[in-house]
Amino acid sequence: MNHSRNMEILKERAEAVQVVVTEVPDPAQAWRYAVELTQKQGGAAIAAPGWDPDSLAALEKECAQAGLGLYRQNLRDQIGGFHTGLTRADWGIAATGTLVLESTSEDLRLATMLCETHVAVLPRSRLKPDSLSLEAELAKLMGEPPRYLAFITGASRTADIERVLTLGVHGPLELHLLILED
Amino acid sequence: MIDTAQDLKEYKKRLKNALHNDFLRQTLKNFYEAYPAGRARALEGLDVQGLRAQIAACKDQALPRIEELFETFKTHAEAAGVKVHLARTALDANEIIATIAKDNGVKKIVKSKSMTAEETFLNHHLEQEGLEVVETDLGEWIIQLRHEGPSHMVMPAIHLSRQEVADLFTKVTEEPQEPDIEKLVKVARREMRKHFLSADMGISGANFAIAPTGTLGIISNEGNARLTTTLPRVHVALVGLDKLVPDLHTALQILKVLPPSATGQVITSYVTWITGATECTTAPGGKKEMHVVFLDNGRLALARDPVFSQALRCVRCGACANVCPIYSLVGGHNYGHVYIGAIGLILTYFYHGRKNAQAIVQNCLSCQACKSVCPAGIDLPHLIKETYGEVLRQGYPKPFKNKLLARVLKDRRLFHFLLRRAYLAQKPLARPKGGLIRHLPFFFGKEHDFRSLPAIAKTPFRDMWSRLYEKVENPRYRVALFGGCLVDFVYPEQGHALIKLLKGRGVQLEYPLGQTCCGLPAQALGEKDVAREVALQNLKAIDPSDYDYIVTLCASCASHLKEAYPRLLEDEPGLAVKVKQLTDKLIDFSSFMTTVLKVSPKEFQGSRKKVAYHSPCHLCRGLGVTQEPRDLLAAAGLDYRTARREDVCCGMAGSYSFEFPELSAELLRQKLDAVEETGAELLVTDCPGCVLQLRGGMDKRGAKIKVKHIAEAVAEEKKG
Structure with a gap:
């Protein structure tokens, strides 16, 4: 199955679980997306751990212009203070619409768990057709502890009261997936 | 509690x-x-049967190796800074966890969903030790607050209404809460966040313990398992030894089918894989204090049980x-x-x-x-x-019916003598026509009055056999009929229908008179020895080597012969061949007509009578026969109307309907409602047990819809 077909499947599966999927041509568009979304939702700050310094510089500028706070680390001290978690996704799994995040860094986990909205950026080339095609990579990572790996497919959800689907019971209320050209 | x-x-x-x-x-x-x-949507495109076989094989291969897998897990997890414990009993597990809490100065614990912790009643134990324990899965939290157990493994609070939850949350928050689900979920989010941030220890379960890397896999929708394993400085996972898998591959295969089977989701929102003690900035040394407690509680012995x-x-x-x-x-x-x-x-x-x-x-x-x-x-x-x-x-007092069955069923002559006697005894109760009993015998309570019961036939099929038997010269097929008790003693007309349909087709039909009850009723009552005894008798009466096919009119008998006989007789030397021949040659009536005799529409009148079909459990699931009866109805020129949920049990289930009449009646009601909606004038099925239930129910509700065995319905359509 070719890459673009897999991309269609990923989108289809992700959208089926209320993920908002958008394609972005370059990182600048991704920063802008996260900033505008945060503003629109009335958020005051973005938590963005795990990015390289160049990316951060650009994001910092966008945030400053928009009057938003930006937290890159020590997120324990900022719990409740950030609205958006902006992170990379290490892989995408088309068959289930899943994002895989290598989350061994505590900051990365806190950003994705304690935000109201999670924006994840997936480089297009990092897409796999199904979980088994990622097995070797995952097994390798697990063989190098400590390791905290997360499969994320949609926002936090529950159907525990009368089986009515409700989003955001513990973690993010929304998940936005930005597919980045690379 | x-x-x-x-x-x-x-x-x-x-x-x-x-x-x-x-x-x-x-x-x-x-x-x-x-x-x-x-479920079907979520499994679309997957080879479900193949995955099932793989998972079964992987698990079966892992079970004898559990202790070895445990050691492997322990070695790798400990090398990664995790302390691994093995609890022999539920109490051991609870005490180990309480000690971990004490050693780490823990006061408050947040817990994500764990059936294993439910198994050991962990919360109760920890609370008695003076610890505060908060369930963080919404459903689990609700039942914890109500002091109840879960009513479903995945949706523990499915039995409660939004109003009940609102009342509960009003009490907990001491503020009025509306019965609005979205708002109630927000209340939980707010309350729970406080607990997550103030807890010293998180307890989780695990869906997988991957031995070669010492990795835990945890499935969750709410994300509470992520918070439970991330925020507090101590993490304890309580895991049944049966969750050990030999590799990541097995875990990923199970993951493909678990969420679709559980909730009809392709995958849950979160799957978390934890290997080793990870970063935790509030823990001493910046590293999580992590423990995995494996629970035996009989599992090691169970793994060896044949x-x-x-x-x-x-x-x-x-x-x-x-x-x-x-x-x-x-x-x-x-x-x-x-x-x-x-x-x-x-x-x-x-x-x-x-x-x-x-x-x-x-x-x-x-x-x-x-x-x-x-x-x-x-x-x-x-x-x-x-x-x-x-x-x-183990000493549960044997019900009278078990004792009676054990005495009677093993002795075919006595059993058949009693059935003949029953015909005489019921005479004053039987209606003059229609083969139903007018009044229930006095020993039935009124809860049994949801269906009319059939009368025992005056002359059982076996007694007519010498007159019905016809010798066929140079037969194409030599066929034995396995009648079953209901066809033999209650509905011999179903046997007649078969004879009518086989006429002129070169089938030499035999009815070996030594045959007796298939033994299913004995198995249903847990009387394995009796079931084995009658299985032996039947194999003696019907030597499968003498026939090309063994045809049944009863799906329940057929599925019992096919599934249970190999199990029941596996220890009998010399019989394995006979059992294999029996199961290979066994065929249900509809399959025999369509796939062996290949009946064609030109042999039938083409009346286009509107019929509904009930798919007997033992046919569609027991034997995996679904298409053949429908093909047969079409070939016989009948207008088959599909009903809702044709494959759901009619509620008969042998003696079940006598033990739990109210439940049986309810299933029957739903079934008959669905049939009536189709506008059919006739309901057919391929199991005399189902005929008993369905016909009795139709009679009770005074419905015009006739109920027949598919053989009778098809025989009536035959030309000439």
């Missing part, structure tokens, strides 16, 4: 209450009706409850102790004792709906019967 009925009388009282709980009934019905389509070990294949998806017609009527608090659904009826005996299992284990239709969806391929109905057998062996 969980309080499971320990005797049938109390149990039946509770079942009755559940049947009258309108909210529960509606909720369960909605789920029951929506689930199959959701019959019951497959129960440990269970991946805790709850699918067996989701498709269970009985669960859909009475809910989880009446269908398990801690573990719910078909697997719960089995595990309760092993983990929570005979007293908690002895009543609930009898409440199984053996309809095989659970078996047909179990992603690990566990033969649940079989294990439930085996569990009941164990319950009897």
